[in-house]
Every structure is written in structure tokens, then in C-alpha cells.
């Protein structure tokens with residue numbers, strides 16, 4: 001079986017990153033993540049991220065460089081791959097599939113219970129947010 005890739009978006013605006021609270025399934029409801037999902041067969045990582053941001057948040061985005069390395073998920077059957085993403089057109093993300101959305105500054109990153117796999121990516125964010133603050 002081929003390795004499943006889950007792409008996820010660290011959307012950064014004015015030195016803050018968008019965190020999203022999962023509403024389902026019940027094992028992970030209430031945990032926070034970066035919006036995203038599975039890359040479909042024949043789809044590029046970038047196209048999957050653009051699609052997921054449209055479906056989950058109703059926004060158009062531009063996909064930038066990756067953050068960190070692939071994080072193994074599901075006992076090695078999948079990986080989490082996070083990209084820096086910026087919003088186009090200044091539209092505001094809406095929680096179309098999530099329970100809640102929150103913009104977190106560098107000192108607020110520990111204020112939500114992230115999915116465990118996100119820890120190494122979250123650890124990269126303070127430096128990145130400082131760099132992108134305006």
C-alpha cells in the first residue's frame with residue numbers, strides 16, 4: 001500500500017497562525033490542527049491544499065514553502081506535511097467544517113491542545129511568526 005500524504009496549511013497573517021478545532025471524529029474532536037486533508041490520487045500537494053482550504057475555510061490561498069519534515073502518522077502508513085500558506089484577497093476564513101478557528105500569536109501557541117503529531121511543526125512556528133510579523 002502506498003504512503004498516504006496528509007497536507008496541512010499553516011496560514012500566517014500579521015505574525016499569527018490559524019489553528020482549527022476538529023469537530024470529528026470523536027477520538028480527535030476538541031483537538032486543534034492545521035486545516036488540510038488527504039492528497040487524492042493524481043493530485044499535487046499544492047492542489048490538495050488549495051482544495052482543502054476552499055472546502056474547509058472558504059478561502060483562496062497561495063502555497064509557500066514547507067515547514068519542517070514529514071511527520072509519521074498512523075503507524076507509518078501516512079505522513080503529515082505542513083506548508084506555509086497565505087490568504088489571497090484578504091478574505092476571512094470561516095469554520096465550514098471545524099468547531100472553531102483561532103489566530104494564535106507566538107506566545108499563544110500552547111493555548112490549544114494540538115493533535116500530538118503537530119508538536120514538531122508547532123515548535124518551528126515562533127521563529128517563523130517572528131520573521132513574518134509586520
Ligand SMILES: Nc1nc2c([nH]c(=O)n2[C@H]2C[C@H](O)[C@@H](COP(=O)(O)OP(=O)(O)OP(=O)(O)O)O2)c(=O)[nH]1
Nearest residue numbers: 006007008033034035036037038073080115117118
Ligand atoms: N488536516 C490535518 N490533519 C492532521 C493534522 N495532524 C494530524 O495528526 N492529522 C491527522 C488527522 C487525520 O487522521 C488525518 C487527516 O484526516 P482528515 O479527516 O483531515 O482528512 P480528509 O479531510 O482528507 O479526510 P476524509 O474526510 O476525506 O476522509 O491527519 C493536522 O495538523 N491537520
